[in-house]
Amino acid sequence: SGSEEKATSADELKTGLSKDEISNEAFKDLFPLQYDSYKKNDRMEDTKYSGSVKRSKFDHDKEPYLPVLFNGYGFATEYNEDRGHIYANEDVRAIARITDKSIGSCLTCKSTAVPHMIEEMGDDYWGGSFNEDIWPKAEAMGHSPIGCSDCHDPQTMDLRITRPSFIKAMESQGIDMSNPTKNDMRNYVCGQCHVEYYFAADNGEVTFPWANGFKPEDMYEYYETTAKEQGFEKDWIHNVSGTPMLKAQHPDYETHIEGPHGQAGVTCSDCHMPYDRVEGGKKKISSHWWTSPLKTMDQSCATCHSNRDLDDLKERVLNIQDTHMEALHKAEDISITSHYYVNKMITSGVSEAKIKEAQEHIRKGQWFWDIVAAESAAGFHNPQGAMDSLRVSIEESNAAINLAIEELTKKGVNLEEVKTEIEKVKKAVYDEKDNFKKKEKAINSYFPAQQPAPKK
Amino acid sequence: SGSEEKATSADELKTGLSKDEISNEAFKDLFPLQYDSYKKNDRMEDTKYSGSVKRSKFDHDKEPYLPVLFNGYGFATEYNEDRGHIYANEDVRAIARITDKSIGSCLTCKSTAVPHMIEEMGDDYWGGSFNEDIWPKAEAMGHSPIGCSDCHDPQTMDLRITRPSFIKAMESQGIDMSNPTKNDMRNYVCGQCHVEYYFAADNGEVTFPWANGFKPEDMYEYYETTAKEQGFEKDWIHNVSGTPMLKAQHPDYETHIEGPHGQAGVTCSDCHMPYDRVEGGKKKISSHWWTSPLKTMDQSCATCHSNRDLDDLKERVLNIQDTHMEALHKAEDISITSHYYVNKMITSGVSEAKIKEAQEHIRKGQWFWDIVAAESAAGFHNPQGAMDSLRVSIEESNAAINLAIEELTKKGVNLEEVKTEIEKVKKAVYDEKDNFKKKEKAINSYFPAQQPAPKK
Amino acid sequence: MLKKLLGIDKKMLLFIGVFAGIIVSVVTVKTLAYTDSPEFCSSCHIMTEVHDSFSDSNHAGLACGDCHLPHDTVVNKYTYKAKAGMTHVYFNTLGEAKIPKVLHATEGSHEVINENCISCHENTLQNVSHDAKDSCSSCHQAVPHGKGFKTEDYFKPPKPGELLENKGGTMNNG
């Protein structure tokens, strides 16, 4: 009852910061607790399937055959486990996927300077040269890696969406974005970046393929219709099978929304930003250490699952992940086979029409496992949904293989030999110790490249 | 503290019934509330995917192609949706799967007379003639369909296990059965019957294939090793592909135990026998109306999920089931294709060795979808696990198809024609209105029977 | 530090007094009843959420102590209470550094609470054997806290400026 006296008119509270503030450090003195919590994002510690150590995804205990599967694309050169928000700028700078052809759009989810640049530059931001214009400009503006101003209004600290791509995409699905609830915002701030995207064909704008829905099949349909109509057909041509491919990226938001937690109204922030008592217990804040919730289960899970033994619950998560990863590896393996079979179709002189038909299945088959592999929770964000996607992937890769078997047999190709050669080439990739060179081992004289050598 | 005075020694409480009582009616006056609740099992009402109406599983909205998939076996003749416990005797009597060759084992999960018959007759019970000896004997004993004595000791009403197959199977997996908890018993009483089983080769004994674990892959391994070593190789020879097949049956227990609820310690009785207020709210009992919990969500789910809106929760169940059923139908369809392709291999004179290799994949492919189709909750008992099993099924059926394509192409067979014929034969099965005749339509002059006509 | 001690509100002083009092056994029945009550317990900031969820439950008519203190014997109740009470005071003054990040009932609490469920609901339990699981809350997960794991507030648009007002940082942190 004494609380009324303390009440202040919320509308009048202001931080005193400029509305254009983009430096994390400017928030430090005002919000030392959140700032300290944010600083924990520099910690590096792994969990069984995820974690925060900068490690190659090509390592033997991760997905060693990715250099085959992404052959001919930057993701076959360097692809790492993601880590703390604090490293976003450092990592985007260092990655070999950035070349002189890279565009501004690549900075979109890494730097606090982006919203202002979009405002100032309009479409020139998206298509601008990353190395020559965009990055130097962001540095000059004094940007931070993913920071307070990306999610908060610097003057009121209200949560806000700073990446227009998200709003456009939600509206494309008919979702009203004019008056989100507090709960919605606890998903939306993450949905700005942890999503599947592509660069629009005309201006390079970061675009989310959501008009038909969030499921893998909905996004695939979008790519086959709307995206194609608008001139976007592929991310690259596969170097083994010559297929025009799509690359899937981190659909954490889409996967979570369709999963058991998302459907129950649980948000990203509930698990990844649980309430945390700091300053020796005196104060309670939202944790700003975005990492694996398996490191903070007491805060992240026990609030809702108060009647569960936490060791049991962790065990359950690991079971889900084990089942998931085994199936993922299987789907990847069948996808690999489909690429090499089609390579053999090409070199054996099978008709264009049949090759094209097989490539369509390859493209689809890879999409349905990649959208699962690219998601970050090893299946936990939607166990049944992810498995369903792998099921479709296997069907499609197999459809390509079926076609190849028929045509190759007609041409008198010895399939036993093809199988042996596939095992050999896989082994060469696996055994190569230098992760950067693995991609070269995916191609050899038996399975020659189907794409001009990747441009530098 | 007054409770000590009231306390009576439970050990001395007795119903006054004979320890051998097997008639439900004998319990009626002592436990009128539970008896009345039991009587509700005669109700017939369907849910979207399950329900209690006696309907053929071959109906168009269920699984219309089962007569192809089980061709040559009794399950292609008549296979119905299950319904209340009260109908168990009536239904086992009426089903066309019972022939003069059927053995006593078929009564094991239907009648309260069974425990005594096992005690009296030993192995002669399992292998006895169902029509000539076992059924008449049960009637003479005054048996009930699944009744009180199947789960309760008639004198103390303690829960008990009356089917020795369950104890043997649990022990084969190294589980200590000497001192089950009350929670365990709430699963175990159901696990006596709602499980996968086969008839042992030597004496026809009902046996559960659990020595390696409860997952589909564990049971499959058991069938390929232990069961074969003990002389059990198959349930029947498939009439389309000539494959030695396994038939999976209602693995509700196994599926639930490996699923999210089972792993969290939730039991069958928690959902299917929730506490229920009777006599105008005055008294509480465990519901003895075993049916779809979607009809009683308020009691079955709301206590644990008190923080969920029940309509949302039901929606969620239906979403899980929709995703599941779509994938199941797909896996069945690929399995059908594999049967017909191998039929064509046989009629095209492909080598025995190749045919046998393909048949092994067919057998495995069918097992991994059938164990999912035979489970009763349309995926709800373990959404991720069921999907994983379908994934394996699709891989295996496809392995058979791959082999067939190669061999048929070598023989110069026109695969387009085979595909067209498969569509035709499927349509003939689908269009046949008499469910009993569907199986005949699965075979024609293009795809001739691979098994001597089913014996009467 | 001095400022901080003076800052302790009146209820906290009463709390300290009362528990000191219990130890020397010179308190009135009325004071004791007060220290079981929702008003008293929720006078601690840290108890706000559990109080809110409790007030919204079917058990809102009870006192916190009805569940959280043992009732088998009077001596037991007050010994436990003094111990628990002193623990709370300790945590809120000198022992702040040791307050857990998230409050969960301790194992001891769980046992006490479970006994209390059983003793109030004896009738229901006699009527139907109701002890299939380790504790009542294995099934009755949300009795009495946590019904709707999110308050209605989450499902409304955020109030402008509320993050500044409510939590964290140097702004009006309470």
Ligand SMILES: [Ca+2]
């Ligand atoms: Ca990571």
Ligand SMILES: [Ca+2]
């Ligand atoms: Ca049924």
